[in-house]
Amino acid sequence: MTTLNTDLSSSVDHRIVLRGATWADYERLLEIRGEWAGLRITYLEGTLELMSPSLDHEVLKTLIGRLVEAWADETDVELNGCGSWTIRSRPKARGVEPDECYVLGAEPPERPDFAIEVQWSRGGIDKLEVHRGLGVPEVWIWIDGRIHVHALRGEHYVEIPHSELLPTLDLAKLATFLTDTNQSRAVRAWRESLRRE
Numbered sequence: 001m002t003t004l005n006t007d008l009s010s011s012v013d014h015r016i017v018l019r020g021a022t023w024a025d026y027e028r029l030l031e032i033r034g035e036w037a038g039l040r041i042t043y044l045e046g047t048l049e050l051m052s053p054s055l056d057h058e059v060l061k062t063l064i065g066r067l068v069e070a071w072a073d074e075t076d077v078e079l080n081g082c083g084s085w086t087i088r089s090r091p092k093a094r095g096v097e098p099d100e101c102y103v104l105g106a107e108p109p110e111r112p113d114f115a116i117e118v119q120w121s122r123g124g125i126d127k128l129e130v131h132r133g134l135g136v137p138e139v140w141i142w143i144d145g146r147i148h149v150h151a152l153r154g155e156h157y158v159e160i161p162h163s164e165l166l167p168t169l170d171l172a173k174l175a176t177f178l179t180d181t182n183q184s185r186a187v188r189a190w191r192e193s194l195r196r197e
Helices: 025-032 055-075 127-132 171-175 183-196
Strands: 015-019 040-044 047-052 079-081 087-089 094-096 100-104 114-118 138-143 146-153 156-158
Touching: 025 040, 025 047, 040 127, 040 183, 055 079, 055 100, 055 114, 055 138, 055 171, 055 183, 087 127, 094 100, 094 127, 114 127, 127 156
Parallel strands: 114 138
Antiparallel strands: 015 047, 040 047, 040 094, 079 100, 087 094, 100 114, 138 146, 146 156
């Protein structure tokens, strides 16, 4: 079954969900798309999602990333951004391209230490389930103005009050800077607030 979002406004994510897709279908779509970043492809055990994020979605995920990176700079945390890196495992029948993802330190990664997902609109594949199967230690999900942190505990995610990987990062405070429509101004204000602490 295919589900198509036909709202063409810049504030709605556009999705197509295909069921009964094979791993070869997934890999072929990744190959066809190439390095074009305008389309995110997710695969979970035979279900394939093609998603073109809205402008609002992209602006928000970028601002979250910029604020996290500014915090890391201000606190001397070794943090390397990997963007929407395609993380996949054929044996696990999973593949995902998070909105943003990061690795702590400089070691070559097998997977990110944490991923950030913006849940701008509902529907599609459960990204948390995909990340779980790929073993991503933490997933941060922005929903309605708040960042929810999920930590992998064995085979399941548990929502926790703050990041265990970055325990001194106040995500509730960071979220208050996400309402500014000027990203540079928001980052400068965030840096100033961090320096006053």
